[in-house]
Amino acid sequence: MSYRVAPIVLIRLAGAPFEILEQLATPQTSEAARAQKEIVTVLERELEAARKFLYESARKILPDYLIFSAEGMRERMASLSEAKTIPPSARNSRMRERERHLLLYLQRLAAKNDTFGAFGPSSWGEIVKGAGVSFAPEQRISTREVFLERWVAHALAAAINADPENTNPKLSVPALEPHAVEVLRADVEEWLPSAARDKWLSILQS
Incomplete structure (x- = not known):
């Protein structure tokens, strides 16, 4: 049996250099x-340079990552942006605890290929005849595709069912349904005309 390499490859990248x-x-x-x-002398000199680079990198890279971060990170980044002296x-x-958190976030983006927004994007490549390997990624994102996790659909269903104006509080999402939000939208579209139907359709269609 012989094997051939597929001509198209998919590479997941880290989100920061x-x-x-280093x-x-x-x-x-x-x-x-x-x-x-x-x-002591060498440590003080290197530590000061590393701290300065840490804060500059955090200011530049981390703000777009806040939506995925832990509670309170937005406030920390706001105070960092307003700081007059860096570091x-x-x-x-x-x-020191704050700097440790900044370092851990940067470490995750630079050394782990998570797929979070612009961090850890998937890049397509093509295999052509020839010797060696060349890699020349283009900057930024060419296209974006977003999926909501099922827990979002379950939360929406719970909110819709708890709406006092809803006369049909029986929405549910199958556990293994990959397009759960679409299922919710289709169910609500079957409701009779009402304020609750208009309200939740506008949310599910946005």
Whole structure:
């Protein structure tokens, strides 16, 4: 039996350049520690540069990621954007915790191929005859396709059923239905004309 490689490939990419993480490293401090000399001086210099790059990268990359982040991240980024001094001169336990969170978010975007919005997009490629491998991705996103998870449809069904104006509170979504929101919309379209029907159709069709 012989095998052939498909001429089209799909590659999932990370959402930010891996070089971001390399800029946050402190290699000179590691070397100084191994040599057991000038550790404090080297650490202070590298740490200051790494912190500055951390805040600049967070300001540039993380705002578009806020919709997927933990509660309170929006407020942290707002205060970061309004800060006059980058990095902040004071570095207490609270500030170190904030920097750790920023680092973890950047690490996830640069080193893990999650598919979150613009972060971790899927890129199509083509295999052609010839030796070697070349990779020349184009910047930004050419097309976008969005799917809602089933829990969103279940939440919508629960909200519709709880509506006091709804005279038919029996909507449900099959557990394995891949197009759950479309199922909800089709069910509501079958309702008799009413204010509740108009209200929820406008939401489901938006």
